[in-house]
Amino acid sequence: MTARGVVAARRQTRWRSGLAQIVFLLAVVILWWLAANRWGASPLLLPKPQLVFFELVDILRSGEFWPDLLLTLGEAAAAFAISATLGLATGFFVSVSPALVKVFEPLLAAVNAVPIILFLPLYILFFGLGAPSKIALGATIGFFPIALNTIAGFSSVDRLYVRSARSMGASPAKLVRHVLVPGALPIVLTGLRMGFTVTLLSIIGSETIASLAGLGHQIVNLAEAMEMPRMFAYIVFVIVIAATLNAIVTRFEKRAAARR
């Protein structure tokens, strides 16, 4: 197959998979509509899709989501800033010496294997029900993938490059700037993306479990008030927000890795 043929085939596959996704989504919505409108599913378990749509429009038009959205995004940004700073710094300084990597990498990996969400009650005890406990938990959960991938990234740089740069008289600063960072970048960026995703998820998760405000809190509030159409609308809203953010981060990761 020629190169052009491969590209065309790939495009066709992508087109087909796009079609499959659309068909799947349509089928879900149609089944939902039939179940809620025709087959008599309880409106408490499955609200009518058209009502959910109107609620979604109402939420978007009234702008009542802004305080919760800003709070959740602010918490996520603060948590990610902390976890990225600490994770990158820890990862970099550990990766400086192979001995340190041998000591700390298994420790970090071991803690990472524990579901850290378990510590949420402790964080709430410590930081209260408000934003600080969410930020602290998100930062903790995001820290480990970032630190581990930073270690992996810097360790993956070929020693030969380092040695040859040194033998050509590169200063430590130049070595970091021109050899180590570019070499480690793809894996470090993957770590940052993973860190961002789990941070966002744990922020929404801890808001769902125990909080005073935020998007997760809003969903739980509506669930407890049995306002099903509005709750579904909020769920759709949050899923779209999270998917958009993840898509942006993934694209950023790919572009930064490709520019290298």
Add this chain to the structure above:
Amino acid sequence: MNVGRFMSRFVTRYPGWSRLAVVVLFFALWEILARFWIDKMFLSPPSRVYGEIGKVFATKGVPEALGVTFFELGVAFAFAVMIGLALGLAIGLNSFARRSFMPIVLLLYGIPQITILPLFILYFGIGAPSKIAFGVTHGVFPIVLTLVAGVQNLKPVLMTSARSMGASRWHILRYVLFPHMVPSLFAGMRLGMAGVLLGVLLAELYVSISGIGHFTSMFTQAFDPTRLLGLISILAAMAIALNEIVRRAEAHFSKWRA
């Protein structure tokens, strides 16, 4: 000999001991902080947590709650593996199915499931079934994805040579596909276990009547960090043990490849 060089030589020679030293240092620091600086309403020193772990077990209902949570984890993991295996094979073995359904699996996997946790409670109640269901939906995706990737990686030349040597469908399944699939199944099971733990514990913490979530919120509200830390340590130990079992199994069953 200066101290720095001695340390680095020690660390290089005995990484295990150095690791232990770091852990000991961490607990010592925690002990000192908790004993002298931090209000004991919020944090307990590890010595006290360790000493009073018996009290956690003696709390009425805690052993049963641990049993319930363990049961939820086990059932959710079993379901996740069964469903993941069936879906993974159905999608992975057929290239058309793979092309059309993989994007959908990825799409669903990308949904932050925590947002629909209230729905699980609504549909399955506040007892064990909602925890199991939430654990299954967290665990099933990694299993499907690794299994599909594993089956997909099968070199066509293996299939062709097996066929050309006259292997029947069953023989191909038994001697080519199955051994090839086992490592990725176990890799998927390891990731699936992490997912199941996350899902079940999230649901437990969200709302619980008989599982450990009930007690974590009880100890939090009572400002009893000793018992809270004790309970969390027990659960963390449980999680580590479960992870380790699956990890060992994975290492064992993918040995033949190395």
